Amino acid sequence: MTGVRKPYITPYAEESVELPLTFERGRLSYRDAVPGEWMFGALWARCGAVRDGTVLWAMVHTLRQRRCMLKKLCRVCGRSATDPATGRLWWVTPAPVTGMTWPTVGPPICRDHVTEALTSCPRLRRGSPAVYTVGDYTPIGILANLYTHDGQVTETRHQVAIGLDDTHLLPYALATQLIVSLHDLSPKTLRRR
Numbered sequence: 001m002t003g004v005r006k007p008y009i010t011p012y013a014e015e016s017v018e019l020p021l022t023f024e025r026g027r028l029s030y031r032d033a034v035p036g037e038w039m040f041g042a043l044w045a046r047c048g049a050v051r052d053g054t055v056l057w058a059m060v061h062t063l064r065q066r067r068c069m070l071k072k073l074c075r076v077c078g079r080s081a082t083d084p085a086t087g088r089l090w091w092v093t094p095a096p097v098t099g100m101t102w103p104t105v106g107p108p109i110c111r112d113h114v115t116e117a118l119t120s121c122p123r124l125r126r127g128s129p130a131v132y133t134v135g136d137y138t139p140i141g142i143l144a145n146l147y148t149h150d151g152q153v154t155e156t157r158h159q160v161a162i163g164l165d166d167t168h169l170l171p172y173a174l175a176t177q178l179i180v181s182l183h184d185l186s187p188k189t190l191r192r193r
């Protein structure tokens with residue numbers, strides 16, 4: 001895979017770390033947790049930050065995905081995805097958007113990398129991707145694994161979408177990606193460069 005850019009949100013095997021999960025005061029925790037490991041009411045999956053080694057192409061680095069969403073950064077290069085000319089964000093969706101809003105776990109893409117993503121991302125090439133500029137978006141949920149505690153910590157559900165208002169589920173969730181809702185979408189057609 002030499003010559004192919006390794007996207008900012010793609011993880012490496014060397015970034016996988018042990019998750020010393022436990023339950024403490026009725027909520028999922030790490031045995032050595034620090035307060036910054038919770039956000040939006042859920043515990044977030046730990047991961048390393050070496051960005052080197054064996055690429056896990058099909059997976060997403062939890063903390064870089066969240067960082068892109070919170071700071072409006074490009075999922076390919078990790079730099080700002082805001083178009084300096086318009087102040088709007090570039091976004092590629094795997095299918096055409098229907099409706100006024102659109103929930104997604106895929107972070108924005110800067111203008112420079114929209115074409116690259118369309119031609120080199122296998123997931124987008126398989127579908128019928130659409131390009132938009134987006135005026136605004138809001139965090140609405142998490143993609144998470146749910147755990148229970150009956151003597152030992154056991155995963156009960158894998159990769160389910162949980163709303164940020166599902167407060168009865170958040171204490172049992174290990175968040176792996178932030179879900180946002182896109183608003184103010186404007187379709188774009190790009191000329192091939």
Ligand SMILES: [Zn+2]
Nearest residue numbers: 074077110113
């Ligand atoms: Zn970029």
